[in-house]
Amino acid sequence: MPVNEAVNVSVTPPASDVMIQVENLSKNFGRVQALKNISFEVLRGEILGFLGPNGAGKTTTMRILTGYFPPTTGKVWIDEGDFHRDAKRIKHKIGYLPEHVPLYRDMQVEELLRFVADLRSVPRKNIKAEIEEKLKICGLTEVRSRIIGNLSKGFRQRVGLAQALIGDPKVLVLDEPTSGLDPRQIIEIRKLIRELARNRTVILSTHILSEVSMICDRVIILNGGKVVASGTTQELEDELSRHHEIFVSIGDHHRKMEAFELLKALPGVEYVKEGSEHEGQVDFTLSTFKDADLRPIISRLFVEHDIPLLEIRSGRLSLEEIYIKIVSQEPT
Amino acid sequence: MKNAWVLARKDSAAYFNSWTGIVMLTLFALVAGIFFLFPLVTYTKMSLQASPEAYAGLKGFSPSRFVFGSFFLNFGNVMICVVPFLSMRALAEERSLQTLELLFTYPLSDFDIVWGKFLGMIRFFFFLTLPTLSYLFLFHWIGAEMDWGVIAAGYLGFFLLGTSYLALGLFISSISANQMISAMITFTLLLGFWVLEWVSSVTDGAWAHFFSALSPFGHYRDFTLGILDRSDISYFVFFNLYFLFLTLRSIEVRNWKG
Ligand SMILES: Nc1ncnc2c1ncn2[C@@H]1O[C@H](COP(=O)(O)OP(=O)(O)O)[C@@H](O)[C@H]1O
Ligand SMILES: [Mg+2]
Numbered sequence: 001m002p003v004n005e006a007v008n009v010s011v012t013p014p015a016s017d018v019m020i021q022v023e024n025l026s027k028n029f030g031r032v033q034a035l036k037n038i039s040f041e042v043l044r045g046e047i048l049g050f051l052g053p054n055g056a057g058k059t060t061t062m063r064i065l066t067g068y069f070p071p072t073t074g075k076v077w078i079d080e081g082d083f084h085r086d087a088k089r090i091k092h093k094i095g096y097l098p099e100h101v102p103l104y105r106d107m108q109v110e111e112l113l114r115f116v117a118d119l120r121s122v123p124r125k126n127i128k129a130e131i132e133e134k135l136k137i138c139g140l141t142e143v144r145s146r147i148i149g150n151l152s153k154g155f156r157q158r159v160g161l162a163q164a165l166i167g168d169p170k171v172l173v174l175d176e177p178t179s180g181l182d183p184r185q186i187i188e189i190r191k192l193i194r195e196l197a198r199n200r201t202v203i204l205s206t207h208i209l210s211e212v213s214m215i216c217d218r219v220i221i222l223n224g225g226k227v228v229a230s231g232t233t234q235e236l237e238d239e240l241s242r243h244h245e246i247f248v249s250i251g252d253h254h255r256k257m258e259a260f261e262l263l264k265a266l267p268g269v270e271y272v273k274e275g276s277e278h279e280g281q282v283d284f285t286l287s288t289f290k291d292a293d294l295r296p297i298i299s300r301l302f303v304e305h306d307i308p309l310l311e312i313r314s315g316r317l318s319l320e321e322i323y324i325k326i327v328s329q330e331p332t
Numbered sequence: 333m334k335n336a337w338v339l340a341r342k343d344s345a346a347y348f349n350s351w352t353g354i355v356m357l358t359l360f361a362l363v364a365g366i367f368f369l370f371p372l373v374t375y376t377k378m379s380l381q382a383s384p385e386a387y388a389g390l391k392g393f394s395p396s397r398f399v400f401g402s403f404f405l406n407f408g409n410v411m412i413c414v415v416p417f418l419s420m421r422a423l424a425e426e427r428s429l430q431t432l433e434l435l436f437t438y439p440l441s442d443f444d445i446v447w448g449k450f451l452g453m454i455r456f457f458f459f460l461t462l463p464t465l466s467y468l469f470l471f472h473w474i475g476a477e478m479d480w481g482v483i484a485a486g487y488l489g490f491f492l493l494g495t496s497y498l499a500l501g502l503f504i505s506s507i508s509a510n511q512m513i514s515a516m517i518t519f520t521l522l523l524g525f526w527v528l529e530w531v532s533s534v535t536d537g538a539w540a541h542f543f544s545a546l547s548p549f550g551h552y553r554d555f556t557l558g559i560l561d562r563s564d565i566s567y568f569v570f571f572n573l574y575f576l577f578l579t580l581r582s583i584e585v586r587n588w589k590g
Contacts, residue, residue, distance in 0.1 A: 028588075034590075063433075063590075067437050068433060068436045072588075087441075088440075088441060092439050094437070098430065102433060104346070106350065107346075115338065115342050118335075119339075119438045120439060121439070
């Protein structure tokens with residue numbers, strides 16, 4: 001496998017509570033650098049969410065983790081085994097649901113599951129029970145002998161999940177498992193994923209933030225092929241809400257420039273955004289660092305300069321706003 | 333290796349479940365029947381006209397070679413049309429359905445995938461050919477003398493020719509995103525090989541020798557005459573291995589192209 005010696009990767013397996021360890025992973029497609037030296041680990045039993053806009057590198061990372069292709073440089077450990085040294089054995093430990101749920105359209109549901117069970121070396125005598133169990137878990141019992149191509153998108157998604165579950169892999173990798181589903185199906189699939197995660201390690205990707213806080217224990221935010229943030233949703237919120245916002249509203253639009261300059265000159269202010277202007281009223285939004293509450297200073301300042309202050313309040317950035325902020329920054 | 337067989341079974345079952353497969357089975361049996369009956373009828377006419385003593389004197393005349401030889405010789409050409417429809421599904425379909433992505437993440441090596449795809453086509457090809465065994469009974473029934481050597485050589489040649497074409501088709505299927513394109517390119521290439529045989533008959537000297545050595549048909553003809561030649565067998569074995577190797581290489585391209 002093309003592992004660049006210059007990249008620093010370990011030769012001994014990670015600690016036993018780590019299910020997946022990814023070290024200094026890079027992936028190039030010709031001149032395109034899809035992944036730039038990313039590292040992370042996933043603990044046993046965890047649900048990890050990959051969050052990021054289109055083109056962030058989520059699918060590429062998942063394709064490496066599932067053995068579709070090797071990384072250009074870097075290393076993947078799964079269940080204490082070196083992936084690309086022992087790919088065939090390790091592939092038994094991973095179930096994968098690709099992004100657009102590719103399935104053999106002219107096969108029956110049960111026929112497909114049998115095919116996968118054979119490939120995953122489920123012992124002959126267990127195959128029947130195995131298929132029965134997965135059909136039940138995924139709510140497919142009533143469509144078991146239907147042709148996959150004739151099923152609805154929601155059912156096809158379930159078939160995709162069922163095939164990933166055959167052989168009880170320890171790790172499930174789900175690429176945008178709820179995309180393209182209607183709201184009711186999304187709720188059902190999320191519930192199913194949470195159930196499946198009870199005794200498995202799950203990695204799922206999404207570009208919907210709320211999904212991550214709903215399903216995942218931990219989040220990795222990818223952008224431009226790099227990890228830009230990671231942690232539990234709570235940690236992310238805490239860490240990133242050092243970006244505090246203050247809304248200021250003044251009643252005299254002739255004093256707009258003056259107020260703007262005053263606000264900008266305050267210590268601890270990151271930037272000032274000028275919002276709407278209506279009926280002589282002007283709104284500003286300030287971004288400040290968390291530990292300095294500037295509200296008293298601002299009101300005193302405006303009184304001193306005789307600028308009519310109509311409203312002043314502080315707002316915490318929602319996770320959504322933080323996310324948008326992170327991914328709209330050019331990754332350096 | 334076991335997994336290659338699992339894949340092969342899935343693929344050949346898919347042919348039986350598809351209209352293309354059913355149409356192929358029907359047409360193949362029909363066309364094969366016609367190609368067999370022609371020489372058979374000619375032979376029975378000959379044997380009715382001439383007394384047995386008359387052509388017993390024709391040294392080296394073998395009814396098996398006459399009937400089965402011409403059957404295999406002509407029917408080899410039919411494979412040019414059959415193979416593209418068989419091989420187009422192999423990898424091009426999986427690519428357009430994107431199931432190839434999943435296949436690569438199942439516990440299969442690249443070699444398992446290529447070998448499984450190849451075996452899957454051969455398995456269906458075997459079922460296509462199966463009805464022709466009934467010709468043996470027909471031939472025996474009209475009281476003709478069976479020359480097992482000639483018949484076995486004919487089948488061996490037909491098998492080698494078929495698998496060679498399938499290996500070429502598999503490679504083309506591995507580089508095309510679309511089944512129709514895969515079929516068209518395969519057909520064109522097979523036709524090209526057939527034309528080589530013509531070219532060799534209108535050129536002479538070293539060139540004629542060169543083209544005829546390159547053409548699968550020149551090598552195939554020996555088998556239909558009941559001749560087992562080491563260079564003919566080597567040619568087909570090499571042909572198979574060469575295109576299987578190219579297929580393996582072409583599916584490895586995803587490792588750096590995605
Ligand atoms: N086969 C490929 N060839 C060239 N570039 C690719 C290929 N696959 C992905 N990329 C590029 O790599 C980046 C990451 O893509 P991807 O992993 O699919 O992102 P995501 O799944 O987060 O949307 C994108 O810029 C994409 O254009
Ligand atoms: Mg993607």
